[in-house]
Amino acid sequence: MKRKLITLSSIVVMSFASLVGCSSSQKNYDPDNFLINGTEDNPYRIVKDPVTIKIFAPHSAGNPNYSELEMFNYLSEITGLNFEFTTPDTSAYTNQRTGAWSTDSTIPDLFLFNNPVSELVEYAEKKYDAYVPFNDNNYSYSVNGNQVNVGNIIDNYMPNYKQGLETNFGVDKQKGDAIKTATLSDGYMYSTLSVKDVARDLTFKMFINQKWIDNIxxxxxxxxxxLLPNADEIKTIEEYLNVLRAFKELDANLNDDANDEIPVTSKSLEYLRNFILASYGYVSSGAEIENDNSKYTYVPYQEAYRKYLQVARTMWNEGLMDVSTFSNKTDNQMAQNGVKNRLGSFPAAAAYLIVGYDYEEDYITFGPLTSSYYTGTPLQWGFGYFKPDGATIPQKSVYVREVARLLDIMYSDLGTQLISYGVENKNWTWDNDEHTSWTFNVPSTWTGNQEQYRATITPNVGSASALYWSSNFVEKMNDKIIDSLNKMSQRYLPYLKNPEPSEIKMNAEEYSKITTIKAALDPQLEFLEASYIRGDNNRDPFDDNSYNDFINTLKGYNVDELMKCYNDSLARYKGQ
Known part of the structure; x- marks a missing residue:
C-alpha cells in the first residue's frame, strides 16, 4: 500500500489558509453562470459561458495527451467546460501530486482517479480542509466577498451518483458496501467511489489449455x-499438478517434440501465487482478513503459506514452472512462448494477450481450487467492487458545483459509455432497438489492435481508471472473444474474497506505520519466496529447520506491529 501525502516540508511552507476555501483574489467567479439543470435543449450543459476546469489525473504510456481523447472532447462539447490537464505518469504521480499543492496556481479543480485513502484520512484527521466533503449539508465558500451556498453536493448536484449509493450500484451488500466504503470516520465523504462490477475485471483469470488435455x-x-480431467473438472491443486506433469512428459501440442511444452508460467509469480495459495485457504501473501471476519492474519506465518511454497518448489524442481517465471515482467515476454503454442497454463487478463488470436480458443478458465489440506469453500482473490479513490475536489476550487455536475455525468449511463468505449454512433453502435448488444467501431484503416484504438478514446486503457466500469454496458459488447471472456469470468464471482475490505480504514498513524513497515518487509518476503521456490542457498520449504529460518527472518521486520495496525482498525470498524 503506497502512501501519497503532502510532505512535512510542504505543509510547513503552505499556510493553513492555503488549504481552505478560495479568497476573492484568486479567481473571478460568476455564480450565475452555473446551470443546475442544464438547458431545455441540452440537459448536460453545466455553464452558460465556457470556463476552464483544471484536472489532475494519472496517465498511461499507451494514451495520447488527454486533450486529444474522444471522451474529454465530447464532455467539453456537451457541458461547456474546457479542460486543462496535468497528467503525470505512474512513476512520477506521487511527487507531482504533492507538488500540486505548493501554490494556488497549481492546485487543480479536480483530482480525477487514484486518490489515496491514506491521504484523505490524514487530511481529515488533521483538519487541513483540503478537500470538499461531498455530503456536508452546510458546505459553502466565499468568492469576491460573496457567499456561495453549495450544501450537500450529492443531494443537490449528483442525482446519478446518489441513486448509485442508495442502491449500492446494484451490488449485493455482502460483497461490498458503497456508503461505508466512501465514508471516513468523521462521517464525511471526501472522494467519490471508483465502481466496477464487470466480472472479467473483478479478479484475475487462470487459464489452461483444454486442447492439450484433449490431445493427451x-x-x-x-x-x-x-484420462485427464477436463478444465471444468479440475477441483484440487493435486489434480492440477497431475495435469501439469502430463503436459511436461507428453507431446501435448503434438508437434513431435515432447520437450518444448511449458506447463505453467506467470509474470514473477503474479497471481500464480494467489491461485495456489487459495487452494490452501488464503488469497493473498500479506495481511488478510480471515474468512469469518474475526481478525487479520499475516499469511506468510501460516502453514498454508508453507504449503504454497512446497507446491511451487515442486513445480520448479520437476520442471513444471517456466524457468523465465521470475524474469517475466510483461505479457509480451510471456507471449513469446504463447504464440508458439508452448504454454499449458497461465494467469492473465485474457488468453489472447498471451497466445494471440490463433490459439485463444484453446484456453479456458478454471478454478478456484481446494486441496487435501483445505477442503472449505473455494476462494478467489477479489479486487473489490468499490474503492474510495474516484474523484476529489480541492476546497481551493471555485468550481465546486460545476465539477460535481461533471462527475455526476461520469456516473450516468452516458458517462459509463464514454469511459468504456466512447461516443454512441461514432465509436460504437447499438445492434438493435432493444439495446441488448453493441459493436465497437474500429476504423478499417486502423493498423493496431482494438485496445490501442480504444486508448485514443478513453484514459481507461492502460491505467484501468474509471469512475464507473459498468457491466450493464460493458458486458453487452458484441465481440466473440470478449463475450467468451465475460462468460468464463462468471465462474469466479461466487468465490471472490477481498483480503483487505475497503470499508475498513486505518487512521493516519496506522497508514504511516504500515507504509514504513511494508517498505522493508515486502521486498524481503519477495526475496525469500523466490529463494525457497528455487532452492537458493539450500533454502527448502520441506525442511523444518530451513523453514524456521524463513519465519524468524520475517519476525525481524515488525510483523507484529503491522498486524496490530490492521486488527486495531478492524476493532474500531466493528465498534461503529
Missing part, C-alpha cells in the same frame, strides 16, 4: 493409465 486423452490414452 485422445492420442496417449490419458496420463499414467487415466
Amino acid at each position: 486423452n485422445r492420442e496417449f490414452g490419458g496420463y499414467k493409465g487415466k
Whole structure:
C-alpha cells in the first residue's frame, strides 16, 4: 500500500489558509453562470459561458495527451467546460501530486482517479480542509466577498451518483458496501467511489489449455493409465499438478517434440501465487482478513503459506514452472512462448494477450481450487467492487458545483459509455432497438489492435481508471472473444474474497506505520519466496529447520506491529 501525502516540508511552507476555501483574489467567479439543470435543449450543459476546469489525473504510456481523447472532447462539447490537464505518469504521480499543492496556481479543480485513502484520512484527521466533503449539508465558500451556498453536493448536484449509493450500484451488500466504503470516520465523504462490477475485471483469470488435455486423452490414452480431467473438472491443486506433469512428459501440442511444452508460467509469480495459495485457504501473501471476519492474519506465518511454497518448489524442481517465471515482467515476454503454442497454463487478463488470436480458443478458465489440506469453500482473490479513490475536489476550487455536475455525468449511463468505449454512433453502435448488444467501431484503416484504438478514446486503457466500469454496458459488447471472456469470468464471482475490505480504514498513524513497515518487509518476503521456490542457498520449504529460518527472518521486520495496525482498525470498524 503506497502512501501519497503532502510532505512535512510542504505543509510547513503552505499556510493553513492555503488549504481552505478560495479568497476573492484568486479567481473571478460568476455564480450565475452555473446551470443546475442544464438547458431545455441540452440537459448536460453545466455553464452558460465556457470556463476552464483544471484536472489532475494519472496517465498511461499507451494514451495520447488527454486533450486529444474522444471522451474529454465530447464532455467539453456537451457541458461547456474546457479542460486543462496535468497528467503525470505512474512513476512520477506521487511527487507531482504533492507538488500540486505548493501554490494556488497549481492546485487543480479536480483530482480525477487514484486518490489515496491514506491521504484523505490524514487530511481529515488533521483538519487541513483540503478537500470538499461531498455530503456536508452546510458546505459553502466565499468568492469576491460573496457567499456561495453549495450544501450537500450529492443531494443537490449528483442525482446519478446518489441513486448509485442508495442502491449500492446494484451490488449485493455482502460483497461490498458503497456508503461505508466512501465514508471516513468523521462521517464525511471526501472522494467519490471508483465502481466496477464487470466480472472479467473483478479478479484475475487462470487459464489452461483444454486442447492439450484433449490431445493427451485422445492420442496417449490419458496420463499414467487415466484420462485427464477436463478444465471444468479440475477441483484440487493435486489434480492440477497431475495435469501439469502430463503436459511436461507428453507431446501435448503434438508437434513431435515432447520437450518444448511449458506447463505453467506467470509474470514473477503474479497471481500464480494467489491461485495456489487459495487452494490452501488464503488469497493473498500479506495481511488478510480471515474468512469469518474475526481478525487479520499475516499469511506468510501460516502453514498454508508453507504449503504454497512446497507446491511451487515442486513445480520448479520437476520442471513444471517456466524457468523465465521470475524474469517475466510483461505479457509480451510471456507471449513469446504463447504464440508458439508452448504454454499449458497461465494467469492473465485474457488468453489472447498471451497466445494471440490463433490459439485463444484453446484456453479456458478454471478454478478456484481446494486441496487435501483445505477442503472449505473455494476462494478467489477479489479486487473489490468499490474503492474510495474516484474523484476529489480541492476546497481551493471555485468550481465546486460545476465539477460535481461533471462527475455526476461520469456516473450516468452516458458517462459509463464514454469511459468504456466512447461516443454512441461514432465509436460504437447499438445492434438493435432493444439495446441488448453493441459493436465497437474500429476504423478499417486502423493498423493496431482494438485496445490501442480504444486508448485514443478513453484514459481507461492502460491505467484501468474509471469512475464507473459498468457491466450493464460493458458486458453487452458484441465481440466473440470478449463475450467468451465475460462468460468464463462468471465462474469466479461466487468465490471472490477481498483480503483487505475497503470499508475498513486505518487512521493516519496506522497508514504511516504500515507504509514504513511494508517498505522493508515486502521486498524481503519477495526475496525469500523466490529463494525457497528455487532452492537458493539450500533454502527448502520441506525442511523444518530451513523453514524456521524463513519465519524468524520475517519476525525481524515488525510483523507484529503491522498486524496490530490492521486488527486495531478492524476493532474500531466493528465498534461503529
